[in-house]
Amino acid sequence: MSEQISQWLARDPDPKTRDELQHLVDTNNEKELTDRFGSRLAFGTAGLRGMIGAGPNRMNRLVIQETAMGLGNYLIEQVADAQSRGIVIGYDGRPDSEQFARDTASVLAALGIKVYLTHKVAATPIAAFGVLERNAAGAVVVTASHNPPEYNGFKVYWENGAQIIPPHDAGIANKIDEATVLPLQLMPLDEAHQKGLLVWLEDEYYQTYRKTMNENPLLIPDGNTDISIVYTAMHGVGAEMAETLLADAGFKKVASVAEQREPEGRFPTVNFPNPEEAGAMDMVMALGKSVDADIACANDPDADRFAVAVKRPDGEYQMLTGDQVGSLLGEYLLEGQPSSLVGNTIVSSRLLSSIAKAHGAQYYQTLTGFKWLTNIAMQQQTKEKPFLFAYEEALGYTVGSKVWDKDGLSALVAFSQLTAKLKAQGKTLWDKLEDIYRQHGFYLNAQRSIALDPKAPPIGDKLRASPPQEIAGKRVQVTEDLKTLSRLFDDGKAESIDLPASDVLIYYLEDKSRVIVRPSGTEPKLKCYYEVISEFDSGMSFAEANELAQAKMDELIQAHQQSL
Structure with missing residues (x-):
């Protein structure tokens, strides 16, 4: 050495x-x-x-x-x-x-x-x-x-x-x-x-991006811009363009978290400059409360991801999950352009697939990672079904094909326009989410990581050698193995899967729940992604449906983790 x-x-x-x-x-x-x-x-x-x-x-x-x-x-x-x-x-x-x-x-x-x-x-x-x-x-x-x-x-x-x-x-x-x-x-x-x-x-180049976004037909406001927005760049590089694009779109009530507005690579006010991490959105939500904002928004430090907390009826702010934002944006964009191509990743919610089907749109699914979402979109789009929107649950979204990567700036504008459109109709984002859930079912997603014994044999091999027949008392109807690219049904029928090979196992249960397990390639850890779909009866409130779905999720996670 x-x-x-x-x-x-x-x-x-x-x-x-x-x-x-x-x-x-x-x-x-x-x-x-x-x-x-x-x-x-x-x-x-x-x-x-x-x-x-x-x-x-x-x-x-x-x-x-x-x-x-x-x-x-x-x-x-x-x-x-x-x-x-x-x-x-x-x-x-x-x-x-x-x-x-x-x-x-x-x-x-x-x-x-x-x-x-x-x-x-x-x-x-x-x-x-x-x-x-x-x-x-x-x-x-x-x-x-x-x-x-x-x-x-x-x-x-x-x-x-x-x-x-x-x-x-x-x-x-x-x-x-x-x-x-x-x-x-x-x-x-x-x-x-x-x-x-x-x-x-020079600045002319940045203005070209700005002009392109302003001319993007998917980002043209439909009239109402009377909402209050608070924003944080999280010590990153997004503030100047984010504020400019919002102003260009007609939003006048926009306030930024001053302490987090300028680029500062040491990120002094957050433990971890990731909007998904606990506490990272505290300052923007506090600012939102002080001015009674409709939405509290964030970009991550390089502004390719977008996060939002929405005011609840009780005046508190609650973060939307990446899947909730993706579903809301997907529904909003497809309402205006139904004959389109939309997609998300295997660990993102299946709700987008259901929304796309209802609009007559084409839906596609890829491995985890935005590189797959955009590269596959280019291959699959046609003149009849041009690419419209894609997202991954880790807060990455792209609206249209002006940037073939996740873009937290254009996502911020699109989401602000959705919020304003709903407000003009006398609705909130919670109302819209409820409408979507009532139409398609109440979708709830969660992720957990499980530490494994480093000396134990690979968990993927164990699961493949002895595949589960049921999880949480529910029969496994379909098992997808992305390592062998095979889909096996419980009646013995098999199909091949058209995706690049990856060490991922996906289980679809008889009650429509889904469990995905993905061994980490770098440490003795198993990443597990869970999705449950609950009924949303007409007599139920949003809170009751959420509680029912959460109980179902808790039961699924507990039973699955114990089985491992």
Whole structure:
């Protein structure tokens, strides 16, 4: 390992990480050195993401430069005219993000690839938008999204504007491995600019995104904008564009959480900058209460995800789940454009499928991850059924095809317009949700993780060897195994499944409940996703139906976890 460390120190361009590594060597910190040099950050379909620090198993300038070189060489091989078409580069507000973005630009320019580099922080959807807007060969966004402050990431988009999927992830990874032993060449940005290899994306570019969203027919307001909205950027990069788009759409009663409005990569007012985490929405909900807002909204720090809490009749605010937001948006958008294509992921609610069927729309389902939702949408949409909307339960939504990735900014506008439309009809979002549940059934979703014994044999193998016949006293009618891509019915009939293989088991029960189990690939843990569908009789109130569904959910979770 000492030779590996010496080579690293000789290549590392950053005195800060060189000093950090030298200190670990001087203090003989074997545990830390083994962690940093025992493996390399794996490049996958989400690109790179990891903790900041020295060594190949951390995010740092050398890892970024080698990654950029591998990506550049791969694009030159795979994409026609990649050098002249160029790559868009954007970055978030984390302390190292701008430097990492500039390093990426310097390496790509040295390879003769034109780069379009944002002149300031950019929301992830604004950078992803640039692939199609510039007809670029791809894009890179330096962001760790909603991860803790000690993380950063390197997200890659393909020439179609969507995040990369296989085989490109493996192809890029191989080129990165090659780059680790090649001399690194960087072109100073001033020189790249003079040679026409660097184009700064100034404010005009951001205004192009703004104009495109304002002209998106799915985001044209239908008259009423008289609602009160409070918003937080959660110390991220979304505030300026979010406020601008809302103002453009005619919303005048908009207030932002001042303490969380500006980019601040240390996220001082939240324990975890993820709207799904407990406490993360406290400040925006408190602001909402103080001004009696209709909705309290949030973007995560790179503004690709959207979260909302809605005022209840008692004046308190309650977070909607990702599935509730997805179902409300799906119903709203399909009312205006029923002959469309909509989709969500296997762990998201089946309610969208039911809504789509009622509207005569085409529905599709993919593996977990927005990269699948957009790439598959491009394949499945037709002139008769153009793509309209997709979502995943982890707060990711895309409205229309102007950005082929989740976009928390356009989702914010669409949801505000839905809220305003309902208010003009004398309805609330709770009323609309109740209408949807009364039509399709009361859908409730939950997720749990179970720690497993690391020494025990793989749980997936155990479940496949002895598949459950019933769960919580309910017969398993259909079992889907995405590892073998087979669907087995309880009468012995079998079908094949048209999805990429993945270590996932899905059980459909006789009472319409669904259980999904997915072993974690990185730790001894089983992720379980549950869905129950309860009746919503005409004599029932929303609260009673919710209580009934929750009781059914509690019983299902308890029985299933005990069976494991």
